[in-house]
Amino acid sequence: MPSRVMARGVEGVFHDLGEFKVEGIVSDISSREETILKNMTVDAIIVDPVIFPHSAQSNARHLISEYTDAAVVAFPSAVLGEEASRQYDAVLNLYDTPADIIHKLRTAVSAPKDGMSAEGSELSSREKDILICVAKGMINKEIADLFNISIHTVISHRRNISRKTGIKTVAGLTVYALLNNLIDASSVE
Amino acid sequence: MKKKNEIKIFSPDMKMADLVEINYRLLTVLARFRFGFGFGEKTVAQVCSEAGVDTDAFILICNMYSYSGYMPTEEALRSADPMTVVEYLHTSHSFYMEDGFSALEQLMDRLVEPCPPDRKRIILDFLEGYRKEVENHFEYEETVFFPYVESVTGGNVSGDYSASKFEENHSNIEEKLSDLKNIVMKYLPAGCAGSLAGDVLYALFSLSEDLQKHTNIENYVLVPMVNRLEAHKEEA
Numbered sequence: 019m020p021s022r023v024m025a026r027g028v029e030g031v032f033h034d035l036g037e038f039k040v041e042g043i044v045s046d047i048s049s050r051e052e053t054i055l056k057n058m059t060v061d062a063i064i065v066d067p068v069i070f071p072h073s074a075q076s077n078a079r080h081l082i083s084e085y086t087d088a089a090v091v092a093f094p095s096a097v098l099g100e101e102a103s104r105q106y107d108a109v110l111n112l113y114d115t116p117a118d119i120i121h122k123l124r125t126a127v128s129a130p131k132d133g134m135s136a137e138g139s140e141l142s143s144r145e146k147d148i149l150i151c152v153a154k155g156m157i158n159k160e161i162a163d164l165f166n167i168s169i170h171t172v173i174s175h176r177r178n179i180s181r182k183t184g185i186k187t188v189a190g191l192t193v194y195a196l197l198n199n200l201i202d203a204s205s206v207e
Numbered sequence: 208m209k210k211k212n213e214i215k216i217f218s219p220d221m222k223m224a225d226l227v228e229i230n231y232r233l234l235t236v237l238a239r240f241r242f243g244f245g246f247g248e249k250t251v252a253q254v255c256s257e258a259g260v261d262t263d264a265f266i267l268i269c270n271m272y273s274y275s276g277y278m279p280t281e282e283a284l285r286s287a288d289p290m291t292v293v294e295y296l297h298t299s300h301s302f303y304m305e306d307g308f309s310a311l312e313q314l315m316d317r318l319v320e321p322c323p324p325d326r327k328r329i330i331l332d333f334l335e336g337y338r339k340e341v342e343n344h345f346e347y348e349e350t351v352f353f354p355y356v357e358s359v360t361g362g363n364v365s366g367d368y369s370a371s372k373f374e375e376n377h378s379n380i381e382e383k384l385s386d387l388k389n390i391v392m393k394y395l396p397a398g399c400a401g402s403l404a405g406d407v408l409y410a411l412f413s414l415s416e417d418l419q420k421h422t423n424i425e426n427y428v429l430v431p432m433v434n435r436l437e438a439h440k441e442e443a
Contacts, residue, residue, distance in 0.1 A: 183389060183393070183394075184385070184386070184388075184389035184392075184393065185386045185389050185390065186382050186385070186386060187382050187383050187386050189333055189336055189337075189383060189386070190333070190382075190383060190386030190387070190389075190390065192333075193329055193330065193333045193386075193390055193394075194390065194394060196329045197326065197329060197330075197390070197394050197396055198394065203325065203328075203329070
């Protein structure tokens with residue numbers, strides 16, 4: 019979020035109402051920031067769409083989904099077109115009351131992000147990393163240590179992987195990874 | 208107004224032919240009880256008694272097999288013969304291994320036959336791994352649980368095994384089958400005999416449905432029956 023006033027505003031609302039917490043503030047999209055995004059485990063990302071160049075506005079949501087499974091909520095500092103609004107899980111407004119903001123976030127976070135629709139069901143690159151580890155036979159603890167994330171986060175990624183692919187067992191996930199050329203046969207056992 | 212789709216719970220005095228008319232998938236159950244056809248106007252009870260099959264157990268299995276939400280009543284569990292249920296489950300095991308599974312393997316072989324050898328290997332290895340898992344699962348039931356049920360039914364108290372131990376170890380064998388459905392449906396490698404995929408999926412879905420019912424009969428019929436017998440034993 020490039021506007022410090024808006025970022026501080028969100029922080030203030032969260033602080034007052036206590037339900038959510040700001041884990042980090044990213045002020046622009048650069049490779050360094052991308053890494054931060056990738057390593058954060060959050061329920062939602064609040065983004066001011068102005069950070070994306072005009073040409074990327076229409077698939078801004080998609081760009082963020084590359085890094086995270088979190089709900090993506092827009093908080094536009096300028097007017098956001100209806101078309102562009104639709105891609106987000108929620109759109110906050112500068113004139114929303116704190117209660118409105120919490121309510122919108124709560125809905126965005128709890129909504130099943132793809133349900134029966136095909137959108138957003140591709141594996142994110144982080145999920146692919148984790149899937150590869152699972153296919154190679156690593157246990158949750160080892161994966162958590164490797165990526166420096168909590169076991170809880172690993173489990174939540176694995177749940178999302180299974181939800182998206184429809185595949186639950188390790189043997190099944192290994193088949194998926196092999197068929198999609200994420201690993202080759204020599205790295206299994 | 209008459210409710211057309213009202214669920215009909217099966218009863219001993221209905222005609223055997225009507226039972227099949229209500230749910231033709233029960234033909235599988237009939238085959239496992241080795242009932243022959245040509246039962247004319249005979250009732251379920253008549254056909255069962257002529258074949259020496261416990262009618263209550265047969266009805267109970269038909270209800271479990273036909274209605275996914277069906278939960279047997281206390282009375283149904285009390286009146287049905289546990290060993291008839293065991294016999295049915297045992298015959299089902301041979302059906303899965305000899306018919307269901309073999310048919311699936313043959314279809315799968317033909318499906319992946321034209322695709323590159325490495326891809327073919329990946330899928331066939333998975334299927335083979337699954338077959339082993341199912342074999343182990345069945346073998347445990349055949350060699351440990353079923354003999355235990357038999358001894359409890361015969362009034363014998365022996366050892367420290369119990370139905371709750373069985374429940375603890377009762378693994379889910381449909382999971383891999385469901386994975387396989389998704390692999391075939393969504394990630395089938397290029398070059399496969401795609402025209403066969405529909406047949407393979409049909410086989411996968413029916414096998415997994417059948418296995419689900421099989422598991423339900425074990426968990427919601429046989430286990431409660433044994434629990435009851437165990438409780439009796441302790442009182443005595």
